[in-house]
Amino acid sequence: MTQPLRIAIAGLGTVGVGVIRMVQTHGDRIAARAGRPIEIAAVSARSRSKDRGVDLSPFAWEDDPVALARRGDVDLVVEVMGGEDGPAKVLTETALSSGKHVVTANKAMMAHHGQALAELAEANEAALRYEAAVAGGIPIMKSLTEGLAGNGIERVMGVMNGTCNYILTEMEHTGADYEAVLADAQALGYAEADPSFDVGGIDAAHKLSLLAATAFGTRVDFAGVTIEGIERVSLADIQQAAELGYKVRLLGVAQMSSEGLEQRMQPVLVPSQSPIGLLEGVTNMVIVEGDFVGRTVFTGPGAGEGPTASAIMGDVIDIARGLRIPAFGQPADSLTAPNRAAHAGSASHYLRLTLTDAPGTLAKVAQMLADQGISIDRMRQNDHDERQVPVLIVTHDCARSNLDAALAEIANSPVSLAEPVALRIEQV
């Protein structure tokens, strides 16, 4: 009989328990597909006594997760504890240094230390895989590193934080404001008690940086991602955007141009009838545009026990089969340091201005935009009271720096009664 692949699981929370359940449910099927059995040899978590709803008695227990990496009966460590540094990183380094493979769901660790860990893996002829870290159950890393590997990738983008998409789509449907929907999302378990990593766009930016590195053959550059969260997206903008035929989404875009690598994670407007505009709730979507393949759209659950376990086991089975794909799809020493684009590419923008109700106001605003070379595609004036008029403008393509200069002038002029709002309109 072929030797089993012996795995250890560090972390027995949502993801770790999901992996155990999957191995227990589909052990025979997995063995047939992998060509050898996958056996769980040992596990670790903080509390040994916690009831996790699965029988842990067949597995050896380690109080210290790093000890899993030193065990002689372990070939592969599944790291599902989380945390950018700390035990997750020490465990990963220890395992790779001793030639053990690592499968992780830890986007924070990979976004910050991916290059060093990929180099360590290759130096020790070990595999390092992290499908579950990017868009949960969607096999996007596998698609980029295998199925799409022959393409020059032009753009990769995605909605990769279910919490944010849930909040934005709930605001849209219920007319409730951000704070109220966030509180509901927390009650339903869709948002953490401390939601800042999610709503601040950081979690999704981690994922974008991993996609960008793999798509463009560059070293992962999390610090190069421009990040803006959804905390300041107002119900008014969601409703006004809808009237203009757009939805607001937290979208990550990575694009390589002659200007360099552009990585942005920010709330943008997308056409309501586009695949991203139609994406509802916690579901994720990643779109890859390649020079030969054209556009491919991947959608599915971005989190949760089952989807994350599915992604982890896909990686484990590949390793059991003997497949050794470098962490970022090509040898770590061939990844180049990215040249960061100084500015985002130009785009049309949605503007919401609150202006005085006086003759000549719109002309003055149009002139301040024109002074920066910005022309107006559409303008709409909504209900107004005696003093102030909400005005919506969709600009033609313009550079954000010019728009910011125009908006600063508008904000400082007597015609403006509130801070202008500007959102990029992404052609998706």
Ligand SMILES: NC(=O)c1ccc[n+]([C@@H]2O[C@H](COP(=O)([O-])OP(=O)(O)OC[C@H]3O[C@@H](n4cnc5c(N)ncnc54)[C@H](OP(=O)(O)O)[C@@H]3O)[C@@H](O)[C@H]2O)c1
């Ligand atoms: N949940 C998802 O849907 C999802 C999706 C994609 C990626 N991920 C990633 O997967 C990883 C795990 O997420 P999760 O949701 O499963 O987290 P979780 O439910 O909070 O579980 C974390 C587990 O790690 C253990 N742990 C934490 N610190 C430890 C330490 N110092 N020593 C030993 N064990 C420790 C905890 O032990 P105790 O149980 O004893 O406290 C717990 O079992 C994270 O990197 C996360 O970003 C999660």
